[in-house]
Each structure stands twice: as C-alpha cells, then as structure tokens.
Amino acid sequence: GESVGLHLPTLSVQEGDNSIINCAYSNSASDYFIWYKQESGKGPQFIIDIRSNMDKRQGQRVTVLLNKTVKHLSLQIAATQPGDSAVYFCAENILGGAQKLVFGQGTRLTINP
Amino acid sequence: DTEVTQTPKHLVMGMTNKKSLKCEQHMGHRAMYWYKQKAKKPPELMFVYSYEKLSINESVPSRFSPECPNSSLLNLHLHALQPEDSALYLCASSQEIYRGTNQPQHFGDGTRLSIL
Numbered sequence: 001g002e003s004v005g006l007h008l009p010t011l012s013v014q015e016g017d018n019s020i021i022n023c024a025y026s027n028s029a030s031d032y033f034i035w036y037k038q039e040s041g042k043g044p045q046f047i048i049d050i051r052s053n054m055d056k057r058q059g060q061r062v063t064v065l066l067n068k069t070v071k072h073l074s075l076q077i078a079a080t081q082p083g084d085s086a087v088y089f090c091a092e093n094i095l096g097g098a099q100k101l102v103f104g105q106g107t108r109l110t111i112n113p
Numbered sequence: 114d115t116e117v118t119q120t121p122k123h124l125v126m127g128m129t130n131k132k133s134l135k136c137e138q139h140m141g142h143r144a145m146y147w148y149k150q151k152a153k154k155p156p157e158l159m160f161v162y163s164y165e166k167l168s169i170n171e172s173v174p175s176r177f178s179p180e181c182p183n184s185s186l187l188n189l190h191l192h193a194l195q196p197e198d199s200a201l202y203l204c205a206s207s208q209e210i211y212r213g214t215n216q217p218q219h220f221g222d223g224t225r226l227s228i229l
Contacts, residue, residue, distance in 0.1 A: 106155055
C-alpha cells in the first residue's frame, strides 16, 4: 500500500505487505530529515534519519528515500506487522544541527490481519 | 522504554493554578526541547535549550515559562493557562545543536494537560 500526497491521513495495508508512506517537505534548505513513529499514548519514536547529501538509507525493515529535486521523502516498511500500526511523521530540520524540527501532518498506518 | 522521562503523565488544572512539568534525561545530551501536540496534529516546537541556555523561543505566550536547572533536567512552569492550552506536552533531547552535527531528537511520552 502507498500513501499519496501530503494530505492523505490514513493508509491501510495487509499484514505482510510492504508499505510506502510519502511526505512533501517545505524548505529546500533543509539538510536533515527524520521519520518518527507515534503510537497511541506515546511520544514520537525515532525510526530512521537521512542527511541531505544522501538519497537512500536502509535500516531494519525500513528504507528512507530522499528526492531533493521535488522535495519529497518516503518511508518504506517491508513485511508490515501488527506492531507497525501507528501514526508516522516526517520531520525536516530547517536550521542546521538538530535544532528546529518541523513536522509533517502525519499518516496513520493500519495493518489489517 | 523511553530514555526521556516526563512527569506527571497527566495533569488537570484550573486556569488560576500554577503547576510545573518536568523532564529528565541521562543520555548526556546537551540540547533539550519542549513541544506542544494537539490531538491529531503534529508536534509543534515551543522552546530549545542548548547547554542550559535558552536558544529558541517560538513566540510562546509568557504563561509558559521554561527552565533548565542543569544539563539533565528541563522544566516548564505553567501559570494562568487557557482551555486552548490543553494538549500533550512533549520533551525531547539531542546530543547538541551546532551546525554539522545533525542528530535525532529523542522524545519522552509526554504530559497530557487538561485546563478546566
């Protein structure tokens, strides 16, 4: 499953499928980007980050892609599990250094059994 | 379990009360942050502290008063709040904030504040 555009707040996928969550960021000067996962009643949890001199970074079951030309960021989650259900936020650092993060509106990911 | 600890988890207060939110981290981070998060919205930055000094104030009303007594602790003092201030208040920390040292911010689980 894939979310498209900044304003689609929800994404439902079948357990075991891959998910793609998209994010359009606002500032062409942003140099650092982070994906966070927020479960109900919890604070945002760091998933993966990427610097502007990279276009791809992989973690455990997650991959972040950065396209600076169109100011687009995506998070790919492989083989989704029920525990992946949460709201996912992209965040851009607009000042340099981990100083001022601006968060996207978020996408709620629901995993169907 | 988060390495940033916030207390209390829930707080209900009247508009004339004075209360404080507390945040503690023991990761040796030198930058700490306060965010406000309304329901179904992303976190919004309020304050940034670097080496115990206020670095950024995002035009937050003076009824919110931050304090950083040492490198591990961050407080948010509340006075004469309004009902619209009801929200989840999140604390975060990161290693430092100088250019070229991008590091992720790590969040606590927040204090859910309700103003009556």
